[in-house]
Amino acid sequence: MKIALLGNPNTGKSSVFNMLTGLRQHVGNFPGVTVDKKFGNITIGGEDHSIIDFPGTYSIYPRSKDEQVVYDVLSNPNHIDFPDLAIVVADASNLERNLFLFTQIYDLNIPTILVLNMSDLALKNGKKIDLEKLAEHFPGTKIIETTARIGIGKDRLLKEMQFNVTIEEKHTFLTNHKLCELDDQIGQEQEANDRFALIRKVIASVEEQVEKSSNFQTNKLDKILVHPIFGYLIFASILMIIFQFIFSFAAIPMDFIDGSFSDFSSWLSQTLPVGLFSDLISQGIVPGIGGVVIFIPQIALLFFFISILEETGYLARVVFIMDRLMRPIGLNGKSVVPLLSSAACAIPGVMATRTISDWKERTITILVAPLMSCSARIPVYTLLIALVIPNEKVLGILNLQGLVLFGLYSLGLVAALLIAALLKLLIRSKEKGFLLLELPSYKSPRWGNVGITVLEKVRVFVLDAGKIILAISIVLWAMATFGPSDRMEQAATKARETAHELNLSEEESDSFVSSAKLENSYIGILGKGIEPVIQPLGYDWKIGISLITSFAAREVFVGSLATIYAVQGDNDNNKRLIDRMRDQKRSDGTPVYTLASGASLMIFYVFAMQCMATLAVVKRETKSWKWPLIQIAFMGVLAYLGSWITFTLLS
Amino acid sequence: MNKTLAHIKSGQQVIVQGITDSTLKPKLMEMGLVNGKAITVLFKAPFGDPIAIDVQGYILSLRLDEAKLILVDTIHSSEEYT
Numbered sequence: 001m002k003i004a005l006l007g008n009p010n011t012g013k014s015s016v017f018n019m020l021t022g023l024r025q026h027v028g029n030f031p032g033v034t035v036d037k038k039f040g041n042i043t044i045g046g047e048d049h050s051i052i053d054f055p056g057t058y059s060i061y062p063r064s065k066d067e068q069v070v071y072d073v074l075s076n077p078n079h080i081d082f083p084d085l086a087i088v089v090a091d092a093s094n095l096e097r098n099l100f101l102f103t104q105i106y107d108l109n110i111p112t113i114l115v116l117n118m119s120d121l122a123l124k125n126g127k128k129i130d131l132e133k134l135a136e137h138f139p140g141t142k143i144i145e146t147t148a149r150i151g152i153g154k155d156r157l158l159k160e161m162q163f164n165v166t167i168e169e170k171h172t173f174l175t176n177h178k179l180c181e182l183d184d185q186i187g188q189e190q191e192a193n194d195r196f197a198l199i200r201k202v203i204a205s206v207e208e209q210v211e212k213s214s215n216f217q218t219n220k221l222d223k224i225l226v227h228p229i230f231g232y233l234i235f236a237s238i239l240m241i242i243f244q245f246i247f248s249f250a251a252i253p254m255d256f257i258d259g260s261f262s263d264f265s266s267w268l269s270q271t272l273p274v275g276l277f278s279d280l281i282s283q284g285i286v287p288g289i290g291g292v293v294i295f296i297p298q299i300a301l302l303f304f305f306i307s308i309l310e311e312t313g314y315l316a317r318v319v320f321i322m323d324r325l326m327r328p329i330g331l332n333g334k335s336v337v338p339l340l341s342s343a344a345c346a347i348p349g350v351m352a353t354r355t356i357s358d359w360k361e362r363t364i365t366i367l368v369a370p371l372m373s374c375s376a377r378i379p380v381y382t383l384l385i386a387l388v389i390p391n392e393k394v395l396g397i398l399n400l401q402g403l404v405l406f407g408l409y410s411l412g413l414v415a416a417l418l419i420a421a422l423l424k425l426l427i428r429s430k431e432k433g434f435l436l437l438e439l440p441s442y443k444s445p446r447w448g449n450v451g452i453t454v455l456e457k458v459r460v461f462v463l464d465a466g467k468i469i470l471a472i473s474i475v476l477w478a479m480a481t482f483g484p485s486d487r488m489e490q491a492a493t494k495a496r497e498t499a500h501e502l503n504l505s506e507e508e509s510d511s512f513v514s515s516a517k518l519e520n521s522y523i524g525i526l527g528k529g530i531e532p533v534i535q536p537l538g539y540d541w542k543i544g545i546s547l548i549t550s551f552a553a554r555e556v557f558v559g560s561l562a563t564i565y566a567v568q569g570d571n572d573n574n575k576r577l578i579d580r581m582r583d584q585k586r587s588d589g590t591p592v593y594t595l596a597s598g599a600s601l602m603i604f605y606v607f608a609m610q611c612m613a614t615l616a617v618v619k620r621e622t623k624s625w626k627w628p629l630i631q632i633a634f635m636g637v638l639a640y641l642g643s644w645i646t647f648t649l650l651s
Numbered sequence: 652m653n654k655t656l657a658h659i660k661s662g663q664q665v666i667v668q669g670i671t672d673s674t675l676k677p678k679l680m681e682m683g684l685v686n687g688k689a690i691t692v693l694f695k696a697p698f699g700d701p702i703a704i705d706v707q708g709y710i711l712s713l714r715l716d717e718a719k720l721i722l723v724d725t726i727h728s729s730e731e732y733t
Contacts (some may be wrong), residue, residue, distance in 0.1 A: 010709075059681040094708035097683045185677055192680035219693070228697035320712050324698045327714075333701075434675060434717055436682060439703055439710040 001049040002081065003042075003161070006070065006105060007089035008098050009056035010440040012117040015148035016089050017053040018452050020157070025452070027460060031080060035069045044162050052081060058097065060104040061180065061188050064357040064431075074108055075179055085161065089115045092129060092145070093122035095207065099199045100192075103138075103173040112141050113160055115153070119145045121441070126212035134206040139171050149446045173198065221442055225314065231321045238314075239340060242305045246344050247375070250297040257297070261290030279481060280474070288473030291553060292466040295347055295613060298375070299461055300454050302341050302348040307453040309337075311445035315355075316437055323435055329417050330424025332361040332433065339365065339416065342372035343409075346614045347465070350621055351457060360429035364420050366621060367631050370614050371416040373409045373606065376554040380605045381408055383558050387578050388598030404602075412606050415638070461617065468616035469552075476552055479523040491520040511566040518563055523548055537604065537640070538597030538647040540586065547610075554610045596650035600643040608639035654725060656692070656704070656718040664691045665723035673720055682711060684721060 005020075007013040017025075021040030028037045038053040054073075055066045062068040073081045086105050090098035095116075106112050116122075122129065135143050142160045146153025174194055180187040224230050265286040272278035309315040315337065323333030331339075334356040342349030349369045356362035373381075385401050392400045482488070495516035499509035518524050527545030534544050542564045550557035558574065561567075565580045584592035609615065609632045618628040659665055667688040670676045683706045684690070691705040700715045 059678075061677065061681070063678045063681075091709075096708060097706070100681060100683075185674070188677040189680055192677060193685055196680075196683070196685045222694060222703075226694060226696060226703075231697065316712070320701060320703065321696050323714065324696060324700045432674070435701055435712065435714045436675075436678065436717060437701075437712045439712050441710075 001047070001084045003049055003051040004073070004081075004083035004086045004110075005051055005053045005089065006086055006101065007056060007115075008058055008091065008101060010438050011056070011089045011091040011098060012148045013056055013089040014053065015446060015449060016087070016115060016117065016146065016157075017051070018448055019146075019148045019151055019154050020051060023452070023455070025456070027456065030069050030073070035066050037069075037081075042158075044158055049161075051087075052083070057101065059101060059188075059192075060108075061182065065359055066357065071182065074105065074110070083110060086110045086112045087115055087157075087161075088112060089117050089148075091121075092116040092119040093125050093127060095122075095127075095129065096196070096199055096203055099202070100195055103195055103199065106138055106141060107172045107174055107177045108179065109172070112138075113157070114138070114141055114143045115148075115157065116143060116145045117148050120147050123210070124212065126210050128208040128210045130206045130208065134202070137202050137206075138173065149443075149449075222317070222439075225317045226321050231317075235318055235321065238309075242302075243344065245305070246298060246301050250301050250344075253297040254294055257290065257294050261286060261293070265290075276481075280477070283481070284474045284477030285470070288470040288477070289466075291473055291613070292462060292469050295345060295461065296458055298345045299348045299351070300458055302344060303352075303454045303457045304450060306337060306341070306352060307450045308445045311443065311449060313440040313442045316439045319435075319437060320439065327433075329421040330361065330364050330427075331420050332356055332358060332365070333435065333437075335361065335365040338369055339372055342369040342374060345374050345376070346370040346372065346611065347461065347617050348457070350614065350617045351461065353621065358433045359431060360424075360427055361433055363427060363622065363627065364423045366618055367423060367627065367634075368416040368420045370609055370611065370618075370631070370635065371412050371419065371607065373412040374554075374611075376611065377408075377605055379555045380550075380557050381405055381602060383561075383574055383578070384598050384602050384605075386574065387581055387593055388595050408602055408606055411603075415607065419634070419638075460620070464620045465613055465616035468619065469613050472612045473552055476523070476549060479526070480518060480521050480549065483517075483521045483525070488517050488520045491516045508566070511563070515564055515566040518545065536647070537643040538594070538600045538651065540592055542584075543592075543601070547604075547608075550610050552612055554605060557605075557610075594651065596647050599650055600647035603646045604639045604643040606639075607635055607642050609635040654723055656690075656702075656721040656723050657715045659692045659723065659725070661692050661694050663725065664689060665725050666690075668722040668724045670722065671720045675717060675720060679717070679721065682706070683708075690723075 005013060005017055007016075017038070017040065020042050024042070025038060025040040028039065029035070030037045035055065040051050040053070042049050042051055054070050057063075057067045057070050060071055060074060062071050073079045073083075074086075076082060088102045088105055090102055102112070102114055116129065116131075119129065131143050131145065135141065144153055144156050144160060146157060148154075174191070177191075180191060225234060265282045268282035268286060269278065272282065306315070309318070318336060319333035321333070322336040326333055326335050335353070338349045338352040338356075340349075341352050346369050349372070350366050353362050353365045353369070356365060382405075385404055389401050389404050394400050394403060492513050495513045496509065499512045504512060524541075524545055526548055528541040530544045530548075531539075531541040534547070539547070542561075545564060546557050546560040549560040558577070561581065562577050565577065565584070567577045567580050581593050582591065586592055615628045615632060618631060619625055622628070654665075656665070667684050667686055667690060669686055670679050670684065689707065693703045693705050693710060695702045696712075701712045702715065702718055703710050703712045
C-alpha cells in the first residue's frame with residue numbers, strides 16, 4: 001500500500017513521519033521534478049507499506065516549485081506515487097486553516113485519516129474539539145488525536161491504517177466540487193471562499209472554548225527576540241556560541257579523521273604489494289574517502305544547531321528580523337543562516353538553503369555562499385600571511401597579520417553581498433519574491449527530530465556529493481601519478497642521482513625524488529602549461545600545480561607546496577616550508593614570493609571556487625550542472641581579475 | 652474605507668475586506684485571509700517591515716508589499732468571526 005503523508009508546515013508532520021518510520025527513511029526523487037522525495041517503510045500486521053512525506057503545504061494548489069509535486073501526484077490517479085491512503089496531519093490548535101488542505105484532499109475521494117496533532121496545545125489555548133462531531137462531517141474518515149513529539153497516538157494510528165483502505169460511497173465536503181486547473185486563479189479563489197465558509201460552520205459546531213490553562217509565552221518572548229536592539233544582539237550572541245562550538249569541537253574529530261586516514265594510507269602503501277593498484281587505493285581512493293569524511297563533523301554540528309533553532313521556532317524570528325536587511329541585495333531573511341554557515345563551511349551552508357522557497361533568492365544565496373571565507377581557507381591564509389606580511393603592530397595595538405586576516409574575511413563577505421546585488425539584476429524570474437512565513441509558537445526541541453535531521457544531512461552529503469568528490473580525487477591522483485611515456489621515471493632516476501651526489505639523507509632524497517616526479521607528471525605539465533596564464537598574477541608553474549591540486553580542497557595547497565619544494569615532516573607551523581618558499585627565485589633572480597605575489601595569491605583564494613565538494617553539493621542542490629558551472633566561472637573571473645589588480649598595484 | 656494592512660499600527664485589530672487582484676491573492680486567501688476574518692497586527696520587525704499578524708490560531712509574518720494587497724476595515728464589528 002502506498003501512503004501519503006500530507007499537511008500544513010509546522011503541524012508536526014515530520015514528527016508523525018519520524019514516529020511512524022523511525023530510522024527507516026530514505027531520500028529519493030520524484031520522477032521528472034527536482035524535489036526531494038522523503039519516504040520510509042512501515043510494517044503493519046506483517047505487511048510492508050511505503051509512506052511518502054510530502055512537502056508541507058497550505059493548499060493542494062502549488063504556490064512554489066516544491067509544492068507542485070503535491071498537486072502533480074494527487075491530481076493524477078495514474079501517477080506512480082498516487083496514494084492508496086492519505087494521512088493528513090493537522091494542528092489542532094489551528095483547525096480552520098488546517099482543515100482547508102484536509103477538505104481538499106478529502107474531496108479527491110482518496111481514503112483519508114485525519115491526524116489532529118498537538119491537541120494538548122490546543123487545550124492549553126482554550127480550544128476543545130469534539131472529535132465525534134467532527135467525524136460526522138467527514139463520513140469515511142477516521143480522526144485520531146496524537147502528540148507525535150512525545151510519541152503518543154502511534155498505536156491508534158497504526159491500527160486505523162490497517163482498516164482504513166476502502167471507501168464505500170462517494171461523499172464530498174464541497175458539493176459538486178471539481179479540482180481546479182493550475183492556471184484557474186478565479187476558480188481557486190472561489191474555492192477558497194467556499195471552503196472557508198463551510199469550514200467556519202463546521203468549527204462553530206465542533207470547537208468549544210474552554211479556559212486557557214496557560215497564556216503561552218510566545219508573545220512575551222517575541223517582545224525581546226524581535227526587538228530592534230536586543231533582537232540583533234541575541235542573534236549575534238547565539239551565532240558566536242554556535243561558531244565557537246563548531247570551531248572548537250569539530251576540530252577534534254576532524255584532526256582524528258585526518259590523522260587516521262593518512263595513517264591508514266601510509267600503512268596501506270607499506271603493506272600492500274608495490275604497484276599501481278596499491279597506489280590507487282592508498283593514494284587515490286583512501287584519501288578521497290578521507291576528503292569526504294573530514295567534512296562530516298562540521299556538517300553534523302552545524303545542522304545540529306540549525307535544527308534546534310528551527311525546532312524551537314526561533315529560526316523563523318531570525319528570518320523575520322533579517323529579511324528587510326537582505327532584500328535590497330536580492331536575498332531573503334532565510335539567506336542569513338546559509339551564508340553564516342558558509343563561514344564555517346560552504347557545504348552545509350548550501351544545503352541549508354533548502355528552506356528558501358523563492359527560486360531566485362535561493363539560487364543567489366547558493367551562488368554567493370562559497371565567497372564567504374570558510375575554515376579550509378585558514379591554512380592557506382595563515383601560510384601566506386606568515387610568508388609575506390610582517391609581524392608588526394599598527395596603531396600601537398593592532399597586529400598587522402591579524403588585520404590582514406580580518407581583511408580577507410571581510411572581503412569575502414562584501415564580495416558575497418555585492419555579487420548578490422548584481423545577480424539580482426541579472427537573474428530573471430517570473431515569480432515575484434514574497435515572504436509569507438508562519439511564526440510558529442515556541443517549543444522545546446524534539447531531540448529525535450534533531451538527530452534524524454543531522455543523520456539525513458550527513459547521509460545526503462556522503463552519498464551524493466561524496467561520489468563526485470571521490471571521483472575528482474581519483475582523477476587528480478591519476479594526473480599526479482602518470483606522465484607521458486617514461487618521462488617521470490627518467491626524472492626520478494636523474495633526481496636520485498643528483499640526491500646521491502649531494503649526499504642527501506634518505507628522507508631528503510625521497511622528497512627530492514617525489515618533487516621531480518610531480519614536476520613531470522600530467523599535473524606538473526598542466527601547471528607549466530598554465531604558467532603563461534597565471535604569470536600576470538605573479539605565479540610560477542609550481543604555484544600553478546598547487547592551484548590545480550587544491551581544487552580538491554583549498555587546504556591541499558599547503559601540502560602540495562610542501563611536496564613541490566621537497567619539505568617533509570614539517571610540523572613546526574610550516575616554518576621550514578616558509579623558509580624554503582622565501583628562498584625561491586625566478587630566473588631573473590628576484591624572489592618568487594613577494595608582497596605582491598603573496599597578496600595576489602590571498603586574493604585568489606578569497607574568490608576562487610577552489611572546492612570540488614562545494615561544487616558537488618551545488619550540483620546536488622540545484623539538480624543541474626548549469627549553476628555550479630556558472631559559479632565556478634564567475635568566481636574564477638573574479639579571482640583572476642582581483643589577483644591581477646592586486647599584483648599590478650603592489651609590484 | 653480604502654485602508655490596507657500595511658497602514659495598521661501594532662496592537663490594532665482589523666477585519667479583512669478583500670484582497671487586491673494579484674498572483675498572490677489565492678495564496679493569501681488559502682492562508683486564511685478571507686473576507687470577514689478578524690486579524691490583529693502583533694508586532695513589526697525593526698525598520699517596520701515585515702510585520703507579524705495574528706490570524707486567529709497562528710502568527711503570520713508578511714512583507715509590507717504583501718500587506719498592501721490586503722484591504723481591511725478598522726471598524727470593530729460585533730459580528731466579527733471568532
